[in-house]
Amino acid sequence: MALLITGGAGFIGSHVVRHFVNRYTHYQIVNLDALTYAGNLENLTDIEGAANYQFVKGSITDSALLDQLFTQYDFKGVIHLAAESHVDRSIAHPMAFIETNVKGTAALLNACKTHWSTFEGRRFYQISTDEVFGALGDSGLFTEDSPYAPNSPYSASKASADHLVRAYGETYDLPYVISNCSNNYGPNHFPEKLIPLCIHNILKGKELPIYGDGLYTRDWLYVTDHAQAIDQVYHQGKNGETYLIGGHNEFTNIDLIRLLCEQMDARLGRAPGTAQKSITFVKDRPGHDKRYAIDASKIERELGWSPAHTFEQGLAATIDWYLEHEEWLAHVTSGAYQSYYDKQYGT
Ligand code: NAD
Ligand code: TYD
Secondary structure, three states: OOOEOOOOOOOOHHHHHHHHHHOOOOOOOEEEEEEOOOHHHHHHHHHHHOEEEEEEEEOOHHHHHHHHHHHHOOOOEEEEOOOOOOHHHHHOOOOHHHHHHHHHHHHHHHHHHHHOOOOOOEEEEEEEEEEOOOEHHHHHHEEOOOOOOOOOOOHHHHHHHHHHHHHHHHOOOEEEEEEOOOEEEOOOOOOHHHHHHHHHHHOOOOOOEEEOOOOOOOEEHHHHHHHHHHHHHHHOOOOEEEEEOOOOEEEEEHHHHHHHHHHHHHHHOOOOOOHHHHEEEEEOOOOOOOEEEEEOOHHHHHHHOOOOHHHHHHHHHHHHHHHHHHHHHHHHHHHHHHHHHHHHHHO
């Protein structure tokens, strides 16, 4: 059984690819990734020689390549993670987000529609974000019934993609599932996002930039718990349904970074309070969503999923991983990776 995973060289995708390659040895896993600044084959060195794994470098926007792959492999399913994923970059470079997240998703859906002679036993799985629902106030949780109200070019591009998936289901009967997950953290997270950026900056003695008043709230989930949820939604989810995935783990950014500082000081044998001195409040992100939080009771009730890691365990494992992979951090923050993005997309 051939399964196409897109974006498998990125943060979450690499954990999903590893999970599927190791657990489902009878599947042929094809990982299609354009290797943008965020994609890195170093994330997958442990499985690159596996008999059931194939990497293809290319873009989901390349319909000719999709035609070739869908002809070569009779994919039974697509798990679609490839995306431009960083809100700040979407503010600086919105068109790149439309290109990959909207047009790329449309190209993939069209490949399924064109090449799947029967939809029997097939499934398109859209990996999405809770950011499509916009911002919560001080109370309440997102549910599967929350209306879409995206506020950033990133979340609007993901919302558009989700709508296209749903529309292909309604119009062409394409079998699909969608999941919308909260903020992930863990190994292989690109150091532009809050947690790995701050780990990197603590190690380098740089400032820890906190946007606005730092009272923005996110619900954090350890990345392998998301990979496990994706497995369960892919195999057990119902066609046409949405599942919200979250960690029941809300932190304001400032509390989270203070906790990270404490753990980093302890881990590095530095005096308590050392890292916190680098916290710097900086200009806020435009359109900054106040709070995200997930009611994950549907996936817990219907599919029996719940996170296996507490935040304390997950954060400790994340810090350990970054301390053990300083060469990874040096590589992904090298000039070659940074300039790649600007060369590809401009403004
Ligand atoms: P990431 O930026 O780390 O990885 C994205 C991957 O997609 C990279 O490997 C990149 O090379 C690849 N890619 C980008 N454009 C491509 C293209 N045109 N063709 C093929 N490959 C391309 O992102 P991530 O954080 O791992 O997120 C993965 C998915 O999960 C995204 O769809 C994102 O919206 C979603 N998501 C992320 C989070 C989170 O907290 N990171 C939460 C919920 C949902
Ligand atoms: P981020 O990791 O970019 O994820 P998202 O915007 O998808 O939630 O940001 C998490 C939170 O941290 C968000 O409220 C913005 C904030 N933030 C900072 O305060 N400083 C930073 O340097 C970054 C990157 C984010």
